[in-house]
Amino acid sequence: MPGNGKIAIVGAGLGGTAAAVLLQKAGFDVDLYEQAPAFSRLGAGIHLGPNVMKIMRRMGIEEALNAIGSHPDFWHSKDWRTAELLSAIPLGDYAARRYGATYLTVHRGDFHALMTAAVAPGTLHFGKRLSDVADDGDQVRLSFADGSTAQADIVIGADGVNSRIREKLLGPEPPKYTGYVAHRAVFPAERLNGVRHDPCVKWWSEDRHMMVYYVTSDRREIYYVTGVPQEEWDMSKAWVPSSQEEMREAFAGYHGDVQNLIDGGREVTKWPLLERDPLPLWSRGRLVMLGDACHPMKPHMAQGAAVAIEDAAMLARCLLEVGTTDFPAVFALYEANRAARAAEIQRVSHNNTWLRTNEDPDWVFGYDVFHVPLVQAARAA
Numbered sequence: 154m155p156g157n158g159k160i161a162i163v164g165a166g167l168g169g170t171a172a173a174v175l176l177q178k179a180g181f182d183v184d185l186y187e188q189a190p191a192f193s194r195l196g197a198g199i200h201l202g203p204n205v206m207k208i209m210r211r212m213g214i215e216e217a218l219n220a221i222g223s224h225p226d227f228w229h230s231k232d233w234r235t236a237e238l239l240s241a242i243p244l245g246d247y248a249a250r251r252y253g254a255t256y257l258t259v260h261r262g263d264f265h266a267l268m269t270a271a272v273a274p275g276t277l278h279f280g281k282r283l284s285d286v287a288d289d290g291d292q293v294r295l296s297f298a299d300g301s302t303a304q305a306d307i308v309i310g311a312d313g314v315n316s317r318i319r320e321k322l323l324g325p326e327p328p329k330y331t332g333y334v335a336h337r338a339v340f341p342a343e344r345l346n347g348v349r350h351d352p353c354v355k356w357w358s359e360d361r362h363m364m365v366y367y368v369t370s371d372r373r374e375i376y377y378v379t380g381v382p383q384e385e386w387d388m389s390k391a392w393v394p395s396s397q398e399e400m401r402e403a404f405a406g407y408h409g410d411v412q413n414l415i416d417g418g419r420e421v422t423k424w425p426l427l428e429r430d431p432l433p434l435w436s437r438g439r440l441v442m443l444g445d446a447c448h449p450m451k452p453h454m455a456q457g458a459a460v461a462i463e464d465a466a467m468l469a470r471c472l473l474e475v476g477t478t479d480f481p482a483v484f485a486l487y488e489a490n491r492a493a494r495a496a497e498i499q500r501v502s503h504n505n506t507w508l509r510t511n512e513d514p515d516w517v518f519g520y521d522v523f524h525v526p527l528v529q530a531a532r533a534a
C-alpha cells in the first residue's frame with residue numbers, strides 16, 4: 154500500500170507526467186514541477202507501441218489516444234532511391250491481437266496534452282526551474298529559480314538530458330553529441346499535392362534516413378524526422394531553424410516521395426542527437442532518475458519516450474510493491490528491472506538497425522511492464 158511520504162517529480166515531460174499520473178492513481182501524494190511557463194503544441198510526432206498503450210490504459214487515456222492517432226497497418230522500410238521494400242513489419246490489427254494493445258502514431262503535443270489533463274488538479278506547477286536540491290537524509294529540499302522552495306520525501310528526476318538531478322548525483326558532465334542531427338517538420342498533408350504516402354515508412358541510405366508518418370486520425374497532418382550526419386553542434390543551442398534548401402541538399406537523389414515531403418515541409422527545425430553512456434547509478438539517497446535523465450538515446454527505434462514511460466510505470470510498480478519508507482529497496486528493485494532493457498534499446502537505437510529488415514519486434518512491443526516477472530535486487534547501499 155502507498156506510504157504517507159510526499160513525492161516530488163522534477164520535469165513534466167512524457168516520463169515525468171506518466172509517473173505523476175500513475176502514482177496519483179495508486180494513491181501516492183505527488184507534486185509535479187515543470188520549468189516551462191506553459192505547454193504548447195510543439196511540432197513533432199511520436200510512435201506509441203503496444204508496450205506504451207498498455208500503460209496508457211492504466212492511466213485512463215487509451216481510448217482517447219486511439220481516437221486521435223493514426224493507426225498504420227505496417228512499418229515499411231524502403232530503399233532511399235528505388236523505393237524497394239526492405240521490410241514490412243505488421244502493425245494494425247495484427248499488433249492489437251498479438252500484443253493486446255494498438256500501435257499508433259500521433260502528434261506529440263496532442264499526446265502530452267491528454268497526459269497532463271490526467272494529472273490531479275493543483276499538483277502540476279509551472280515556472281519551476283530547479284536551481285538546487287539538497288538531500289539531508291531525512292527529507293529533500295527543492296529550491297527553484299523563482300525563489301520558492303518545496304520539500305519531499307522522495308524526488309524523481311525526470312528532467313531530461315541536461316538533468317539537474319543527474320548533475321547532483323554524478324557531477325556536471327555534458328551529454329555526448331553523436332555527430333547526427335534530426336530535422337523535423339509537421340505540416341498539413343494537403344501540401345503533398347495528392348501524393349499518397351505510406352502511413353509509416355522509413356527511407357534508408359547508408360548514412361542517413363527519413364522517418365515519415367501521419368499524426369492525426371484523419372491523416373490531415375504528416376510528420377517527418379531525419380537522421381543526418383553533421384560534424385559539429387553548438388551545445389549552447391537546443392535546436393536551430395533549418396530550411397527546405399538544407400533538406401534538398403541533405404537528401405539529394407532520394408526518391409520522389411521524399412522530395413515531395415521536402416516540398417511540403419516549409420517550416421523545418423534541426424535538433425542534435427545526444428547520448429550518454431550507461432550511468433553507474435540511477436539513484437542515491439532519496440533521489441532517483443528516469444528517462445533521458447539517465448539514458449538519453451538516439452530516436453532511431455522510436456522508443457526513447459516509450460522507455461521513459463516504461464521507467465515511470467516500473468518505478469510506480471516498485472513503490473507499490475515496497476512502499477515509500479524503504480526507498481533504497483524501491484530504487485534498487487526499479488534499477489534492477491529497467492537498466493538492462495534501457496541499455497539494450499540505447500544500443501540498438503545507436504546502431505540504427507531497428508526494423509530495417511524483417512526482424513521480430515516482440516521483445517519491444519510485447520513487453521508488459523505491469524506483468525513482467527520482477528528481477529529481485531540486493532538492497533541499495
